[in-house]
Amino acid sequence: MxxxxxxxxxxxxxxxxxxxxxxxxxxxxxxxxxxxxxxxxxxxxxxxxxxxxxxxxNGERRATVTIGDCVRKHVADKKDRWKDAVKRIRILQKWSAEYADQDALDLHDWSIRFVGYMRAAKDHRGLPKRPLTDASIRNTLAYLRAAIKYAHKVGMLSEDQTARMAMPSVSNERHHYPQRREMLLIARACKHREVRAGIRIAFYSGMRKSEILRAMVTKKGFVLTDTKNGKPRIVPIHPRIAVLARRTRFTVNANVFGNHFEGARVAAGLPTTHFHDLRHAAASEMINAGVDLFTVGGVLGHLSIVSTKRYSHLVTEKLTTAIEKIGGR
Known part of the structure; x- marks a missing residue:
């Protein structure tokens, strides 16, 4: 040997x-x-x-298809279609020693050990290493799960056992809904003209940062031909930003945009406010004005009402009012 x-x-x-x-x-x-x-x-x-x-x-047992085999097949066949190919391949290579020889049909106990190791502060040799957050762990396991599912789809595996993988639960929901005053404080503290405009547009449109940077301004509104859910949409332009929308042409890249926003929120004394919170603020403003969840979801570009239900707690007061009307004359 x-x-x-x-x-x-x-x-x-x-x-x-x-x-x-x-x-x-x-x-x-x-x-x-x-x-x-x-x-x-x-x-x-x-x-x-x-x-x-x-x-x-000698025919005494089947050939083992490893997770490493699945990953190699998935990368070879699909990498050209991945928007995050560089990041995904880097992560897969980083952890390859932990999954390369693991039987792709024996996932439960292995996934528990793997999650524990990624959370650990020491490596196999007892040397310090950086523990991963549950969100990062789940992301890594999702890449491996996709590879195993693909291997089953193309006939490499007789079964799909990915349901047995131990996936850490992660809640990424934030419930911070900035008021108009908070938005204006950050905008006024921002020294970059385009970013300052983007802050106001986000509050009055509910668009994501990436959407604001690429949206086309027309008489009908902000036109988005490529969206997160894969469907084009038009976002009407609020009167308070109509002139701003027509005059602003975004040339700043996402990283520079983010750096200026972070500087502005600190300068405004609001260091925990995220840019994406402005999108939540737009939803909150619409719901508080009596707009139904279905319409709010349409403005935000949600493909399913399930995505919009995260804002359902905001309508509690309106539900109370509705209940009080039962039996009224």
């Missing part, structure tokens, strides 16, 4: 190589063993892998 010691990224690692003829056919496999394991552990893994190869060759 040839185990050799190599150096990868300045660290000592073990590599296993299998190269033999079984039933008249040459079988070659090479695997990089997980970092931090001992020589004895490396030998144990090598013996197990060799036994698996002979068992598969």
């Amino acid at each position: 040839p185990i050799e010691t190599i150096t990868k990224n300045g660290r000592k690692r073990y590599r296993w190589t299998f190269n033999r003829i079984i039933k008249g056919e040459r079988v070659r496999q090479t695997k990089l063993l997980p970092a931090g394991i001992s020589s004895a552990e490396a030998d144990g893994l090598a013996r197990r892998w060799e036994a698996e190869i002979y068992a598969i060759a």
Whole structure:
């Protein structure tokens, strides 16, 4: 069982190589063993892998499709269609040692261990590492889940066992709804003309930052041909920003925009207000003015009413008023 010691990224690692003829056919496999394991552990893994190869060759067991196999297939077939390809591939490569040899049909216990390791403050060698938030962990697992589902779709896997993966629950909902005064304080503190305009437009339209930067201004309103839900939409222009919308042509990129907004919110004494909160503020203003949730969802570009229901608690007072009218004359 040839185990050799190599150096990868300045660290000592073990590599296993299998190269033999079984039933008249040459079988070659090479695997990089997980970092931090001992020589004895490396030998144990090598013996197990060799036994698996002979068992598969003799028909005693099925060939194992690993999560690593699924990821390689998914990346090869789909990477050109991913908007986040660079980020996704970087994350998949970062954690490859943790999933590369894991059976893609045995996910439950492995996912629990993997989540625990990503949350841990130390790596396998006992060295400090940065623990991931549950949101980041869920994002990583979502990439792996997509790869496994794709492998099942193309026939690599006989079953889809991704429902057994332990996915941390994450609540990203914020319930901060800035008032007009808060929006104006930030806008006045902003020194960048385009960003200052974007702050006001967000409050009076409910558009996302990316939508504001690319929207076309027409007589009908802000025209968005490419939206998050994949459907084009038109957002009417509020009278208070009509002149501003016609005169402003956005040339600033998203990063510069974000930096100026962060500086403005700090200068205004509102460091915890997010730009996306202005979108929530627009929804809040419409609901408080008596606009129904379905219409609010249409303005915001929600594909499903489920997305708009996050604002349902804002209509509590109106529900109380409605109940009081029961039985009235």
